[in-house]
Amino acid sequence: MRAEYSSPTAMPKLLVVDDQPLFIQTMHEIFRDQYEIFMARNGEQALAQAGRLCPDLILLDLNMPDISGMEVCQRLKQNPALADIPVLFVTAEEDFESESLALEAGGADYITKPVNPAVVRARVRTHLTLKAQADQLRALAYLDGLTGVANRRYFDQHLDAEWARSQRHHMPLSLILLDIDFFKTYNDHLGHIAGDQCLKAVAGALQALPKRGHDFVARYGGEEFVVLLADCDLPCALRKAAALQEAVAQLAIQHPASTVSELVTISLGVASTVAGAAHTAGELLDAADRQLYAAKQAGRNRISPAADHAGTAGSTPP
The missing domain is CATH 3.40.50.2300 (Response regulator)
Known part of the structure; x- marks a missing residue:
């Protein structure tokens, strides 16, 4: 499609x-x-x-x-x-x-x-x-029924198409995988209705950011979202990640159970083909997933880039 x-x-x-x-x-x-x-x-x-x-x-x-x-x-x-x-x-x-x-x-x-x-x-x-x-x-x-952004099925097809396009035209392709910090405890403390409202608000903030022609936001599953950035190298993707992080912070959603902030925050993993992170679309996704895990292990509410560009992320400390 x-x-x-x-x-x-x-x-x-x-x-x-x-x-x-x-x-x-x-x-x-x-x-x-x-x-x-x-x-x-x-x-x-x-x-x-x-x-x-x-x-x-x-x-x-x-x-x-x-x-x-x-x-x-x-x-x-x-x-x-x-x-x-x-x-x-x-x-x-x-x-x-x-x-x-x-x-x-x-x-x-x-x-x-x-x-x-x-x-x-x-x-x-x-x-x-x-x-x-x-x-x-x-x-x-191909839309997620709760948040209104693209769903996982659409993302999978779109990733394959953008990967093929990036290979054909020798263009960089970057991917950001992000997760709402301590979302389970948010649900436990405030209830699932509040959790759904939080998911919709975060999705709206991600979608509302200014986009280039091929920027693509999808709900990856649960409290995870993915952003696919065609013709965007790692520094470009890191700037986008910082903007996404700030957009969620600007929502100012109270999170009484969080240990990193009084507000809802996100952790982000970033990977790019030009950083040598992947030779297939699946490897690019896996690389972003590893970086998301690293961001969460490092304390959450931060951006973790591909390893060979560590130190350029401009991470927000917990």
């Missing part, structure tokens, strides 16, 4: 892929008043643009000079972050065999040239409506 769902109020993004500038211009004239239009002139550009933009719909030529539209579609469908984008083939090929193969490759529709503006508008509108409905259903399935 895609890493991010488009806002229902945002103008949908259309990616038009064709080696003929006249056709791209025609599509721009047809759709410019309703959609953001982006273009690609060949298959490689199409794949790059799709990865960068995550468009809401792709109008794709079948025959192109480098990679065929068929192969572009197949490669899009193999990428979990892009697989749900509807691909509408627009081509001069009118034979049933080409249409059948295009649909088998993952195409959502098949439109022949020359296009009728009213027909192509209607088909694009229909597929965008269907996609928006599917995105809403997926969003409900």
Whole structure:
């Protein structure tokens, strides 16, 4: 599934892929008043643009000079972050065999040239409506029912997709695993209703921080949350961790049973691919988990970074 769902109020993004500038211009004239239009002139550009933009719909030529539209579609469908984008083939090929193969490759529709503006508008509108409905259903399935942030199932899929993207584009990937300090004693003293309210407040504080395009917050389980930071090295992740720690402190939630503070606090473990912490997505998660354990063993209410960057964390003492 895609890493991010488009806002229902945002103008949908259309990616038009064709080696003929006249056709791209025609599509721009047809759709410019309703959609953001982006273009690609060949298959490689199409794949790059799709990865960068995550468009809401792709109008794709079948025959192109480098990679065929068929192969572009197949490669899009193999990428979990892009697989749900509807691909509408627009081509001069009118034979049933080409249409059948295009649909088998993952195409959502098949439109022949020359296009009728009213027909192509209607088909694009229909597929965008269907996609928006599917995105809403997926969003409900992948949200944590209590806190409203992404759930563990969504995080697992998102981690795999971001790991693949970071490897493909040689970009750093960082992960923060955090835990509410002494949450069991908080529940024991104040009750589970107060505990649920605390979890919702912490999740809201984490989610409310300013985000870059691919920052991702999820509930990992119980009182644990995870933050995935694409294209972010360890110093970048440590700055984010400090901001998360401060955001929770600013909630000023009283914690009468805590031994490190009168308020609810968090411990954070930070790991990054550029720190040599991992060679797989699972190893990155394990590295952050080890750092979280180290933060808790060191007294809680602190940030613990990957070992080869120890001393740069700016930890908050208990």
